[in-house]
Amino acid sequence: MSDNSVLSVKILAVEDDTGDYGLIRVYLRMAGYIQNIVPDPVTWVTTLAQAEQQVVLDRPDIILLDLSLPDSFGISTVKRMRMLLPTVPIIVLSGNNDNDIALAALEEGAQDYVIKGQYEHNALGKAISHALIRAKLEAKLIESEFRWKFAIEGSGDGLWDWDVAQNIVFYSERWKQMLGYAENEVGNGLDEWEMRIHPDDKAGTLASVQAYLTGKSSSYLSEHRVLSKDGDYKWILDRGMVVARDAEGHPIRLIGTHTDITERKRMEDQVRQLAFYDPLTQLPNRRLLNDRLSRAMSAGKRSGGYGALMFLDLDNFKPINDTHDHILTIEAANRLRACVREIDTVARFCGDEFVVMLSELDTNEQASTIEATRVAEKILACLSTPYQLTVKHEGQPDTEVEYHCTTSIGLVLFLGHEICQDDIIICANAAMYQARHAGRNTIRFYQAE
Incomplete structure (x- = not known):
């Protein structure tokens, strides 16, 4: 991060131990997040209740959160703060070097889990920098998600309409364009889609379709790679639902959409790369x-x-x-x-x-x-x-x-x-x-x- 962006970061430290907070400030100063400027970029509170009041007054850019507070203890502390600020990155600072607790904290939405006192080699500064970057990437992921809809116009998605009995599929113009094909270059058989699924994804994708058709699954949703005309694979979010059944309740017509999520997958890879x-x-x-x-x-x-x-x-x-x-x-x-x-x-x-x-x-x-x-x-x-x-x-x-x-x-x-x-x-x-x-x-x- 640039020097200017470091100086502009507002940090909320939720820590009830004065000594631990003093150590946090030392390492924040070493990382460049604290300098001799007014106002102080770090706000210090000692209880979760104070934190909940503070974030209403002034929304922080990142939260350094102790799991052992006078009014909250353990993973529930992360849950409460995440519910209040779902998009603000949280770094847990704990004296407990327990992998299970660390994993639980990450699963509840914390960006990182840092052991108190183990801040050597600018570990705290790097954790903050990486958490802020990951938060920005995750925000882009959320923004890139299309709302679930079957309307063709304005959605940007490709539409498919499958007559199960006749095994005929209508593919919309956008469905074909997404893969680089002209209107007349794709037929109306189910195999037009099946033959383009990446070999590593085909078995799982077709199994998901079959599970939905036979009632073993309540919905159909699959993320898989589909071959484009130029030879590259695009990541596709494929969603569908039964819109008609025969007298015995068997599906006879499904409608669904293809959404291009290639960029989202790329950003997910970036997030994973930063994390691991x-x-x-x-x-x-x-x-x-x-x-x-x-x-x-x-x-x-x-x-x-x-x-x-x-x-x-x-x-x-x-x-x-x-x-x-x-x-x-x-x-x-x-x-x-x-x-x-x-x-x-x-x-x-x-x-x-x-x-x-x-x-x-x-x-x-x-x-x-x-x-x-x-x-x-x-x-x-x-x-x-x-x-x-x-x-x-x-x-x-x-x-x-x-x-x-x-x-x-x-x-x-x-x-x-x-x-x-x-x-x-x-x-x-x-x-x-x-x-x-x-x-x-x-x-x-x-x-x-």
């Missing part, structure tokens, strides 16, 4: 890593197969990375991707720290240790190979730079839920520091000190 991926490297971020680690632990509990987590810290990383627009971060991320399988996960933890999670290893601990070590050694060798970096200079020719960078790797095996998720990351991080203290450019399995 590091914007610089496109690697999974901490949130997605935690989700995948949880899934890997559950899978290991069922199968008996081990998993492994590596915590990586790049040595001698910061000098060139800060000078040349993070080109080393991007190159290191690309190398890490090439070292693991598709079922494994490479995540950017922060700055020069990465995490690699290996899934579905052997059921034998020794065999899993050997395999995890092999991958770690492969990563160690790959990242220590000199980097040939192209440095761009404004108004001058690009230059090639050779840079040497090694890594310290901490490694820990896990099986099911024998140790908790947070402890797996903590142990791998501790092992990484053991590798650094051993002289860097090495691997260490976690050993309790």
Whole structure:
């Protein structure tokens, strides 16, 4: 966000602890949201009742919400604030590092869930910036939705009218134009639609139609991709209803619409990208890593197969990375991707720290240790190979730079839920520091000190 937009953001902090609020102000100032200006962009209240009164007087741009207040506790706090301000982004600030509570808060409409005191690397400032961006994108999604109607004129939707008994379908001119076809280029059979459905979407879409026709579903609504004349697929929201039945109650005529939701899908992808991926490297971020680690632990509990987590810290990383627009971060991320399988996960933890999670290893601990070590050694060798970096200079020719960078790797095996998720990351991080203290450019399995 630009400096001007940061300064114009009105923040409502709902926090009953004076010390925690003081810490919030410190990190807001570090992120540029508080400067020596009047009026103060941050309004502080200590109860939910005060918050409800304040938002009526002055609508905030974003809310920082504590879940433990004198007059409200837990997820109900998010629900009440979301009901009052359905479009204002909410960031929950909690002292409870519980994934279930965090997920529940997000499901109730919170944009993010930040653990109090864990604001390192401008985490709070980034959370606010990303929440504001996501809120704008979500507002565009709402605005892009067409109202449900069957009228052709003015709706912008394509209309279809299906005679079930004769298996004849009328496709409106707009239905055809949406896919790039002229009036005479599409026939009147149901197959004109079926043959254009994306192969990955066809079975589910046709099953939805059949479920509606047989009464197993009370409505028909499907989002699927349809092939256009130019060879591209468009995302279509397909809705329909029975308008006539025979004497036995069987559907004999359906009418429905096609709405082009390609742009909406694109914006949904942007929202998801911001929520789960590091914007610089496109690697999974901490949130997605935690989700995948949880899934890997559950899978290991069922199968008996081990998993492994590596915590990586790049040595001698910061000098060139800060000078040349993070080109080393991007190159290191690309190398890490090439070292693991598709079922494994490479995540950017922060700055020069990465995490690699290996899934579905052997059921034998020794065999899993050997395999995890092999991958770690492969990563160690790959990242220590000199980097040939192209440095761009404004108004001058690009230059090639050779840079040497090694890594310290901490490694820990896990099986099911024998140790908790947070402890797996903590142990791998501790092992990484053991590798650094051993002289860097090495691997260490976690050993309790």
